[in-house]
Amino acid sequence: MPEGPELHMASRFVNRVCCGLVFSGSVEKSAVSKNTEVPFQCEAYIISAQSRGKEVKLTLTPVKVEDVSPSATDGKAGSPGQMDIIFRFGMSGSFELAAVEEIPKHAHLRFLTRRCPRQVLCFVDPRRFGSWAVNGSWQPARGPCVMLEYEMFRQNVLTHLSDNAFNKPICEVLLNQKYFNGIGNYLRAEILHRLKVPPFERARTVLEASLHKEPTDELTLSKKVKMKLENPDILELCHLLPMEVINLGGKGYISDRTDGSSAFAAWLRCYDVSGMQTLRDANGRTIWFQGIPGPMAPKGSRTPKSKSQKKTKLEEDEKHSVANEGHTAKKRKRKVEQQRSPAVPEDGPQRNGQNTKAAAGEQEAEKPEEAQGTRRRSERNRRKPAAELLPMSETPAESGRRKTRAMKSRKK
DNA sequence: CGTCCACGTCTAC
DNA sequence: TAGACCTGGACGG
Numbered sequence: 001m002p003e004g005p006e007l008h009m010a011s012r013f014v015n016r017v018c019c020g021l022v023f024s025g026s027v028e029k030s031a032v033s034k035n036t037e038v039p040f041q042c043e044a045y046i047i048s049a050q051s052r053g054k055e056v057k058l059t060l061t062p063v064k065v066e067d068v069s070p071s072a073t074d075g076k077a078g079s080p081g082q083m084d085i086i087f088r089f090g091m092s093g094s095f096e097l098a099a100v101e102e103i104p105k106h107a108h109l110r111f112l113t114r115r116c117p118r119q120v121l122c123f124v125d126p127r128r129f130g131s132w133a134v135n136g137s138w139q140p141a142r143g144p145c146v147m148l149e150y151e152m153f154r155q156n157v158l159t160h161l162s163d164n165a166f167n168k169p170i171c172e173v174l175l176n177q178k179y180f181n182g183i184g185n186y187l188r189a190e191i192l193h194r195l196k197v198p199p200f201e202r203a204r205t206v207l208e209a210s211l212h213k214e215p216t217d218e219l220t221l222s223k224k225v226k227m228k229l230e231n232p233d234i235l236e237l238c239h240l241l242p243m244e245v246i247n248l249g250g251k252g253y254i255s256d257r258t259d260g261s262s263a264f265a266a267w268l269r270c271y272d273v274s275g276m277q278t279l280r281d282a283n284g285r286t287i288w289f290q291g292i293p294g295p296m297a298p299k300g301s302r303t304p305k306s307k308s309q310k311k312t313k314l315e316e317d318e319k320h321s322v323a324n325e326g327h328t329a330k331k332r333k334r335k336v337e338q339q340r341s342p343a344v345p346e347d348g349p350q351r352n353g354q355n356t357k358a359a360a361g362e363q364e365a366e367k368p369e370e371a372q373g374t375r376r377r378s379e380r381n382r383r384k385p386a387a388e389l390l391p392m393s394e395t396p397a398e399s400g401r402r403k404t405r406a407m408k409s410r411k412k
Numbered sequence: 413c414g415t416c417c418a419c420g421t422c423t424a425c
Numbered sequence: 426t427a428g429a430c431c432t433g434g435a436c437g438g
Contacts, residue, residue: 002419002420003419003420006419034430054420054421088420088421089419089420090419090420090421090430090431091418091419091420091421091431091432092418092419092420092431092432092433093419106432125431126431126432126433127418127420127430127431127432127433128430128431128432129420129421129422129430129431130420130421131421131422175420177420177421184419184420185418185419185420186419187419252419253419254419271419282426283426283427284426284427284428285420286417286418
């Protein structure tokens, strides 16, 4: 679910559904979660939320049992017994409100209401990359929120342009949360696409162009405003695009993007859009773009197809079963067979094997059992270093379709 | 069945 | 700068 917009919408969701709810008791953590217990216990408390970039803060505020009026729930910071919990969502975190009888799978932290019908606010996170910290504050290494602290965000970038961080390609820097707190993989693609900025152009180069657009005195105020509205620079887009997603009113990425009918899917112009190109950046993340990749593009890196791409390709294959160059398909995929440099494998030891018995007992999942000690399972999915697994005799086309995640490990 | 892919950090060489 | 950390959906054989 989670880039800045989804985190922000999650905080609004919590404030909306918890308005008027009184919670009680202790906070339950699933047995499987490796995150810390939340040592909070209270007869009656309320929950409110705030977001900043890719974090959400829940505030638990004790209230008098007999007084649940809004005035009592206005909880200033520092109310006695108050607790803040900072959440990061990883790849799959979200908040849900459910009836106690219907607690969703993967609900790793649970807040129970005091009165019937008993309900539960759940932090749900299937992949468990998410985390929370008790009585912490916003992660200090993260910069200002691109959505809610725009001016600070902008200044933070512009005053640190000499930082070595900006030597990297712009598409990678946009994921640096020290400067772009809230931007994630789909937002970086959309931002760069709107400006037609090559993703692997050096970040400082791109941003200095932005700096030059700072208001100049020759223009009247209204003209400056007009220009800004019509030609937002990259830092403005880092604010405006997340705001657009928020204003779609859906749940952002979470809503079923693949069915193409959601407002969010329609909003995307580049990310996961048929016809766009993809590459892996230096961190192995897929960057979606159109046009030239830019001077700092990694050599010989390519991404396999996304779900939607595969789907499209399948449809086309059916249409073109006669093997001609039909022109019916509107959404023709670019079938760049980006000539890759041939895999240069030292044929090392064949280490494939490696099938550890994936433990049978797997069901334990979210039961409050001990549940630890099932880490054997993950070995099945582990990415192989793979470079040495490439047969040298492979055709370029075939090797081109191979997983390239490991390729970055190949010293070019 | 197996492989690949996904909205993100983290930390260990 | 590689993995590690996870589950689950879509595909391919």
